[in-house]
Amino acid sequence: MSKHDAGRRKFLKGVGIAGAGAAITDHLWTEAEAKEQQAKPNGMSRGGKVVLNVNGEERTVEVEPRTTLLNAMRNHLDPAVTGPKLVCDMGTCGACTVLIDDKPVYSCLVLAVDAANKKITTAEGLGTPEKPNAVQAAFVEHDALMCGFCTPGFVTTISAYLKKNPNPSLAEVKEACKGNFCRCGTYPRVFEAALAAAKGSQA
C-alpha cells in the first residue's frame, strides 16, 4: 500500500467526523463546530447498517462511514473478530491483513462500508487451532511465531500468496510478505514455514 492510500483514508475519516469543511484529523474542533455536530444527531456520524460477509457468515453491523473494516470487525461486530490486529492503524505493518475476495489488504485502510457484500477472510477463516491450514500448521512446526501478534497477518498474506504462486523461491517469499512487520524476530522461521507449506501442499 502506498502513502497515498494512507492519506486518502485519513481524509475520509476526517469527513466522517466533522463534514467536508474540517477534513484533517489533527484539526481541533472549535466550539461552534462541536455544537453543530451535537445539533445534528442524524448526521454522518450516526452511521448506518452494513452487511459484512466475514469468514462465510453474513453479519450486519451498524457503523459510521469513517469506521474502518478493522475497527468494525474488532469493535462493532458482536462477537468480535480479533484475528486481525490493530498495530499501526495506518497501513504500515500488515498485522491487520485480511483477504477481500481472496486478495490480501490492510483492513485498517479499508472502510467498512466499502467492504460491504464482499468476501472477507481472516486468519480464523483459513483454519482453526484444531484444523489449521497448511501455512498455519507450518508456522507452528517451524516456530514461525513468538509473541504471535503479527502472526495472523503473516499467515493470511502467505496463504493468499501461495495460491497465486504455489512454488515460490526464498526471494519471492520475502517479497510477498514485505508488507508485514514482526518485532520479535521470527522472519527466518516465517520464510522456512512458507516454503515448507508450499512444498507440503504440492506433495
Added chain:
Amino acid sequence: MPQQAQPSPSPKPKKKIRVPRVVNGVEQMVEIEVDEDSGPGWGPNDKHTLLNKRMTRVDGPLKAAGAARYTYDQRLPGMLYGRILRCPHAHARVTRVDSNAASAIPGVKAIIQAPLKELRYAGAAVAAVAATSPEIAEDALRALKVTYEVLPHVVHAPDAIKPGAPKVIEQENNLQQKAKNGDPQKAEAAFAGADEIVEAEYICARVHHACLETHGMVVDYRGGNEATIYASTQGTFTIPADAAKELGLPQSAVTASVEHMGGGFGSKFGIGIEGMLACRLSKQTKAPVKLMLTRYDEFVMAGNRSGAWQKLKAGVKKDGTIVAMQARQYRLGGIGQGSQAGQPYIYTMGEAYREIYALHTNEDSAIAMRAPGHPQASFAAESLVDELAYKIKMDPVAFRKKNLRDPVYHRQLDRAAQEIGWSRRNPVAGGNPGPLKRGLGCAVGIWGGAGNDQCKVDVTVSGDGAVLVAVGTQDLGTGTRTYMRAIVAEEFGLGVKDVQERIGNSKLGGANPSGGSTTSPSLAPSVKDAAIKTRLLLAQRVASLLGAAKPEEIVFADKKVSAGGRSVTWQEACASLPAAGITGHGVWRSDLSSRGVHGVCFAEVEVDVETGHVKPIKMVHIQDGGLPLNRLTFESQINGGMIQSLGQALWEGRVMDAQLGIQLNPGFGDYKLPGTLEMPEMVPIIDDDDKREAVIGIAEGCNIPSLGALANAVFNATGVRVRELPITPDKILMGLLSNGSLSRTQA
C-alpha cells in the same frame, strides 16, 4: 481439597546467596537464604527425553489461527474506550483545560486531567477521555482545548550541556555524575606504555521497543468491591497493587489477567501512566474501560532504549595488550536516568578509568530494554577494540582472545569464525575490488541470566490422570507455557500433550516479572521442584500397588509407573488418587539454575560504496545458556536478538527536531524497523560445550554483540569507521569522502 505436600520434619541447613530481582525491568541484586541441601538435579543435558529437544509451542496453534486472545482483543459488555491527549510542546505548563465542547459530544462519558501540571516532553499525557467508541473518544480529544505556558526546551544532548541551556528538571542540573571507577592518574600515566592510541566518540541513537501490541489495559470495574485488570504486561504481579490504589480497593480485590501479550522487550512493567488513567476513568464511570495506546502514543510516551554518547581512549602495545583506557560515558535517558554498562565492558584494558553521567533532555524517559545498558556499551567497546586491532595490524579475533580472559569466549570465537568463514576476510579494510564491497566483523557479549525465589508453582495430578501445572507467570512469546509442560511431563514420563498449564493470572501462585532474562531460571527450577514433589506424593500412593519398598524406587517412564519388574499404566496409577487429586507445591531451588551467559556474533555485510547502502549478508550468533529447555525456541530467541540488533545497528533511531522539540518519526512509516527484505542468512548456534546442568536466561545475551559485529563488518568492507548508530548511507558516504575514497564530484 487436594492432598498437600508435607513439610520436611527437621529444618534444612541454609545458605545465603545473591540473586537478581527485577524492578521496572532492571536487575537489582538482593541477598536471600536458600536450602543448602539441593535434591535431585536436571541430570546431564544430553539425557533428557523432552527438554533440550525441539518442541513446537503449545500455544502455537492458537496464535497461528488468530484465536489467541490478547489484552487488545478484550471487549466487555458496556466497555468504554479510553484515549490520551498528549502535550504538543517539549516543555510546558498546562494553564487551562476547557472540556465544555468535548463533554458535549454524545457518547463521551468522562474527561479527566493527567496528574502532572508541568510537562517535560512532547507527548506527555495531559488528559484522558472515555467514550462509547474509539472514534468518539478521538473526537473528544480533538474537542479538548488546552492552554499551555510554553517553556524553553532542549532535546539534543550536546546542547543540553552548553552553558545557559534550558533546565530540563528545575531542581537538577542537566548533567549529573553517577559513578566513577579507577584511578585517573594511573590511567593517564599508563598511556606512556602504549605503542598506539585510539581516541574516539561513539554514539547510539535512542531506539524504540516498538512492541506490536501497544501498552495498555482493560479495567473491568463496575463500581463494586472487586476488579479485573487485563494487562499487556511483562509482570502479572506488577499490576494489582497499583491498580487497587487507583480504584480505591484492597489489593486482594484486584485480579490481573495476562492471557497472551504482544511483545514487551523491557517496556511493560507496572500499570504505567496509561493504566493509572484507565483506572481513574473506570472508577469515575463505573464501567469497564479499555485504554490501549495508539501507535503514535507508543512512540512518544511509552519509553525507549537509552541513548549513549561515549568518549573513549585506549592505548595498546604492538603485541596486542591493551594497557590503558579512559572513558567519559553519557547516559541519554531524556527526563529519566538512562542506562549504560561501564567501560571497558567485558575487556581487560590495564589501567582503566571511567566516569558515568546522566544527561537530561526534554524527551520521554528511557526505560529498560532487552539487556538494559549493554548493547550501547558493547557497541562502543567492540568498535574501540576493533580500531585498536587494525591499528597494530592484528587479526581482530586473535586480538580479542588476547584481551579476554574467559576461555568460553575463545571457544565461541573459534566456532563462529569457522561458521562465517572468517578466513575469507580481506584483512585490508575496504580492500575488496568493485563498488559492492563485502566485509566481516565480530563482537562479544555477556549477561547474568540468574533466577530468583519469587515463583510458587502447583502441580496437580487428578484421579483421571490429568496433570495441571499452574503459576501466575506470563508468557511473552518466549515459550514459557511449553517448557512448563515439558518439565512436568518429563518428570512423570508423559508427553507434552498430557500436561495442561494455567498461567497469566494473579490469583495463581506468585511469579517474578519477566525482565533481565530471569524468567526461565526462576520458573523452571520451581516447576521442576513442584513436579518432583508431586511425583513423590504419587509414588507414595502407588508403592503398595507395585510392592515397592520405597517410593524413590518407582520409575515413571513411557506413560507407565514401574518398580521391581511390576508396572501399571499412568491411568491405573492415578486411579488410586482421591477425586480432587494430589498437589505438590514447588519453590525455587538455587542449584537448578545458574548465572552467566556468553555470546559471540559474527556478521558479513555488503556495502555499495556508490550509494552507502548496507546489505546484511549473513549473521552467526553462538550462545551458551546451561540447559537449553527447548532448542527450537532457544534458536528463535537468538534470531530475535540478532534481528533487533540489526535494526538498531543499521536503521532505527528516534529523530528529534531541535527547534520544535518533537519526534519527527513517530510511526512505522518513518521509523525503520527491520523487514523481510533486509533479512540476511541467519545462523543461530546453541553452544552445547556448555555442560552446566542448570537453567540460565538467554534473551538479553543474544541482543548484545550484534551491533559491534555489524559496525565492524561495515569497517572491514569499506575502511569507514561509522561511530554513530544507526549506520545510515549518509554516514558511510561522508566517511568515504573524508577518507579520500570518494571525490566530491562523485558524491
